[in-house]
């Protein structure tokens with residue numbers, strides 16, 4: 710069997726490379742040793758396997774809570790090891806489950822869906838952007854979860870799986886925390902630019918007031934990309950607001966989502 714060489718002396722030693730050994734065995738050993746060393750020192754990265762199990766809830770510890778507004782926070786959960794990843798396909802989501810006491814005194818298992826805003830490119834943890842509803846089951850449970858306590862997670866879930874250049878252009882319409890799957894896909898597009906992802910994206914993002922716009926800094930950073938466009942719509946806009954006003958309309962979608970000439974011609978043809 711090939712024993713990895715541990716030192717140059719070993720490598721040169723006639724005991725390891727005796728006259729009886731063939732040159733091909735020596736080369737094979739050399740390659741194995743080189744791969745092991747390169748992997749050990751991080752030059753070659755082995756593919757990380759995701760920790761999620763679709764049919765089994767697993768516990769993940771709450772590491773950090775970052776308040777975003779009066780009712781929205783980012784919850785950071787620890788993965789088992791610093792190099793662990795969730796293994797969540799881009800565009801899919803997870804289930805969070807908990808046994809929650811109901812108004813009638815009974816305890817019921819409640820399960821809700823959430824789309825992490827971090828991806829497998831950020832090992833060691835995953836982040837959930839979550840809005841707390843006054844009488845929401847899981848959102849209230851999460852809001853009162855102390856740091857160091859765990860939640861139960863199962864997944865991945867969902868049919869959509871983003872792959873680079875799967876479409877020429879995406880039209881996205883989101884409101885409030887509905888931004889989470891869009892952010893996941895936009896981040897993947899931006900990351901893929903270096904390796905040839907040419908996907909365009911037009912996002913219409915609706916919120917009540919300017920302060921409610923979630924992850925604005927991240928979205929503005931993404932919109933620096935010439936092919937990623939974000940159009941904000943507010944129901945209660947401030948005085949000097951330059952974005953859309955009211956609820957999302959058909960015209961807003963036509964103007965902001967089907968922005969290219971060929972898309973406009975296409976949508977005109979469909980409408981007439």
Ligand SMILES: Cc1cc2nc3c(=O)[nH]c(=O)nc-3n(C[C@H](O)[C@H](O)[C@H](O)COP(=O)(O)OP(=O)(O)OC[C@H]3O[C@@H](n4cnc5c(N)ncnc54)[C@H](O)[C@@H]3O)c2cc1C
Pocket residue numbers: 802812819821822823824825837838839840842843844845846847848849886889890
């Ligand atoms: C694919 C997918 C991805 C999602 N991703 C995210 C995400 O990333 N972030 C996020 O924040 N959300 C996300 N959601 C929404 C999330 O799954 C939940 O619907 C949301 O958190 C509310 O769940 P809850 O258990 O807290 O509220 P629920 O218990 O479902 O309650 C919903 C509403 O009913 C009201 N209500 C509940 N019980 C009562 C009662 N007894 N009397 C009166 N009113 C009541 C609550 O106040 C609340 O307004 C996603 C949903 C889907 C389908």
